[in-house]
Amino acid sequence: xxxxxxxxxxxxxxxxxxxxxxxxxxxxxxxxxxxxxxxxxxxxxxxxxxxxxxxxxxxxxxxxxxxxxxxxxxxxxxxxxxxxxxxxxxxxxxxxxxxxxxxxxxxxxxxxxxxxxxxxxxxxxxxxxxxxxxxxxxxxxxxxxxxxxxxxxxxxxxxxxxxxxxxxxxxxxxxxxxxxxxxxxxxxxxxxxxxxxxxxxxxxxxxxxxxxxxxxxxxxxxxxxxxxxxxxxxxxxxxxxxxxxxxxxxxxxxxxxxxxxxxxxxxxxxxxxxxxxxxxxxxxxxxxxxxxxxxxxxxxxxxxxxxxxxxxxxxxxxxxxxxxxxxxxxxxxxxxxxxxxxxxxxxxxxxxxxxxxxxxxxxxxxxxxxxxxxxxxxxxxxxxxxxxxxxxxxxxxxxxxxxxxxxxxxxxxxxxxxxxxxxxxxxxxxxxxxxxxxxxxxxxxxxxxxxxxxxxxxxxxxxxxxxxxxxxxxxxxxxxxxxxxxxxxxxxxxxxxxxxxxxxxxxxxxxxxxxxxxxxxxxxxxxxxxxxxxxxxxxxxxxxxxxxxxxxxxxxxxxxxxxxxxxxxxxxxxxxxxxxxxxxxxxxxxxxxxxxxxxxxxxxxxxxxxxxxxxxxxxxxxxxxxxxxxxxxxxxxxxxxxxxxxxxxxxxxxxxxxxxxxxxxxxxxxxxxxxxxxxxxxxxxxxxxxxxxxxxxxxxxxxxxxxxxxx
Amino acid sequence: xxxxxxxxxxxxxxxxxxxxxxxxxxxxxxxxxxxxxxxxxxxxxxxxxxxxx
Numbered sequence: 001x002x003x004x005x006x007x008x009x010x011x012x013x014x015x016x017x018x019x020x021x022x023x024x025x026x027x028x029x030x031x032x033x034x035x036x037x038x039x040x041x042x043x044x045x046x047x048x049x050x051x052x053x054x055x056x057x058x059x060x061x062x063x064x065x066x067x068x069x070x071x072x073x074x075x076x077x078x079x080x081x082x083x084x085x086x087x088x089x090x091x092x093x094x095x096x097x098x099x100x101x102x103x104x105x106x107x108x109x110x111x112x113x114x115x116x117x118x119x120x121x122x123x124x125x126x127x128x129x130x131x132x133x134x135x136x137x138x139x140x141x142x143x144x145x146x147x148x149x150x151x152x153x154x155x156x157x158x159x160x161x162x163x164x165x166x167x168x169x170x171x172x173x174x175x176x177x178x179x180x181x182x183x184x185x186x187x188x189x190x191x192x193x194x195x196x197x198x199x200x201x202x203x204x205x206x207x208x209x210x211x212x213x214x215x216x217x218x219x220x221x222x223x224x225x226x227x228x229x230x231x232x233x234x235x236x237x238x239x240x241x242x243x244x245x246x247x248x249x250x251x252x253x254x255x256x257x258x259x260x261x262x263x264x265x266x267x268x269x270x271x272x273x274x275x276x277x278x279x280x281x282x283x284x285x286x287x288x289x290x291x292x293x294x295x296x297x298x299x300x301x302x303x304x305x306x307x308x309x310x311x312x313x314x315x316x317x318x319x320x321x322x323x324x325x326x327x328x329x330x331x332x333x334x335x336x337x338x339x340x341x342x343x344x345x346x347x348x349x350x351x352x353x354x355x356x357x358x359x360x361x362x363x364x365x366x367x368x369x370x371x372x373x374x375x376x377x378x379x380x381x382x383x384x385x386x387x388x389x390x391x392x393x394x395x396x397x398x399x400x401x402x403x404x405x406x407x408x409x410x411x412x413x414x415x416x417x418x419x420x421x422x423x424x425x426x427x428x429x430x431x432x433x434x435x436x437x438x439x440x441x442x443x444x445x446x447x448x449x450x451x452x453x454x455x456x457x458x459x460x461x462x463x464x465x466x467x468x469x470x471x472x473x474x475x476x477x478x479x480x481x482x483x484x485x486x487x488x489x490x491x492x493x494x495x496x497x498x499x500x501x502x503x504x505x506x507x508x509x510x511x512x513x514x515x516x517x518x519x520x521x522x523x524x525x526x527x528x529x530x531x532x533x534x535x536x537x538x539x540x541x542x543x544x545x546x547x548x549x550x551x552x553x554x555x556x557x558x559x560x561x562x563x564x565x566x567x568x569x570x571x572x573x574x575x576x577x578x579x580x581x582x583x584x585x586x587x588x589x590x591x592x593x594x595x596x597x598x599x600x601x602x603x604x605x606x607x608x609x610x611x612x613x614x615x616x617x618x619x620x621x622x623x624x625x626x627x628x629x630x631x632x633x634x635x636x637x638x639x640x641x642x643x644x645x646x647x648x649x650x651x652x653x654x655x656x657x658x659x660x661x662x663x664x665x666x667x668x669x670x671x672x673x674x675x676x677x678x679x680x681x682x683x684x685x686x687x688x689x690x691x692x693x694x695x696x697x698x699x700x701x702x703x704x705x706x707x708x709x710x711x
Numbered sequence: 712x713x714x715x716x717x718x719x720x721x722x723x724x725x726x727x728x729x730x731x732x733x734x735x736x737x738x739x740x741x742x743x744x745x746x747x748x749x750x751x752x753x754x755x756x757x758x759x760x761x762x763x764x
Contacts, residue, residue: 082764083761157757239758
């Protein structure tokens, strides 16, 4: 049998590994900063670029796409060629992928602090970056499939299926969710509005967790756990079921982010049922990983890498148990909008993604640098510090969420709400401080790893190219006799790609399509009118400042919420909201019916210095809104974009809009004057006040007609 | 307007959860059945791919 010679490129693995390390520090550092900002709002310093609302998207995007993203690619570029006994298909594509991805991250870091955002969670990046992501993702896919098609190993190992599933699903999610109509190079409006936008966003958002933070990392788990333990995966049969069941079910689970909202009931129910079912494949996969280490517990005790993998798998198990529980409507009623969700995702991010990445780096870096780890003791210390960090992060937040949710829902004997919203916030501030410390401790562990790996790299030298040989696929005949059916799929990667796509598309299609089709069935509320030009501009500032990171705009039909915020939210209220701003967390109160609650002067003073108006408030000051001029040159193009998206402004309104804007701005300024505030009507704050005073007021207007069907 | 009412008013909406559940059950059953009919030797061979690379 003729053996063919080929090489493994370790340089690209090193590049991605270093990028993972650098971005982990950046992403987590921003996380620690915003955690302290929540406890000590003075840390916002009144500087727009570092205020919580702008840094929070930077943190989430950095951790998900920069840290975990590079982690995925590090593992992929190491294991894919080795599992397939082939070089990466095209070296140039590898490097375009690497530099392209880093450039995307740099642009994200250069846009988000400046308030350039699309205003949808984990999909904040502006449209040119979205296009760049699509291109680089395709480059990655072509390179991956090129490698798979030129392989010398007949069967695709399970880790590779997870990569294929990841690739195809992320492509689908990213493209569908990112549809937007640009109004400039840096600004666009989501193609979808209100309920539809919410459903698409959380179909995307949940599956960003599923197919970016989970499935590719399961691929890494199926490779690096057996590698580090030097024993095969516990059950290969389970892994097949794990893969197909997981990708089938995951895609349906998105609506559990929208329970009790204005999303249709049947879609909520589907989300719940499939979320509960998710526990089976998830735990199958977790146990498969943990059982791989059975009989090797003596090794686990010694080896920091295996320890990290065990904690990673345990955290995966915990968050995939917690996830389905949180999807139960009665649990969700308590947990949603509180810090429970933050704790839940951080058990996943810090435990599962973090520790799996660290274990992989400790295993991989010494190998490609032809040396041993500089200090096993430090790695063990890192393990310890990291674990304490996770606990110190998560436990206070669980505590905080229970206390706050109970306080929100408590009534006095007279039937009044017992606590003001602000009281429920100040009560949990000590927990926020502990959480910030937990994050700091975890970050300290990561810094120890960086030093350890730096010393390891210094002690060794990179094996840039590794040589290997194997017979070509054609020269090895298929074994005679009956073949296992799944072999056929494993041997045909494109068929696998197609099958994965079909499997993930089913769930998406069944949930999304009816919600879009029945648009014509949505009873329009006749009093719900498009935003005035000034309100529209104000809304864009609301999005720019990331207000949705702390304020929801969705009142659920509960006694306490209706008592606190007003009538529960109706789907028909959001038909002109491109993008929707329902939010997912109430660090501050819900704003869905904010309009008319306070006078203009209150908002003016409150935005300038929230603490002076509400003592103990942790909202950052937005003093720059009082100084900065509102850019009205964008009004016509924004109105035209809205018209294209179906918002019924009268024909030719784009040219008249600014005149109306001026009139409304003057009205507000005059009103402020009667309250002894001398304000300039051309400042941004006036637009923000206009938007805030509009919120949720449509229903209070005298109806022209009760309900009108569109068709 | 009744918000509970409006999207449940698509025709036969109750069929959606049933169809979904059936789809999954069939899919899951087929995968499971096939997986457990696979030969042990082939499973061991595949699971050893990363160990032998």
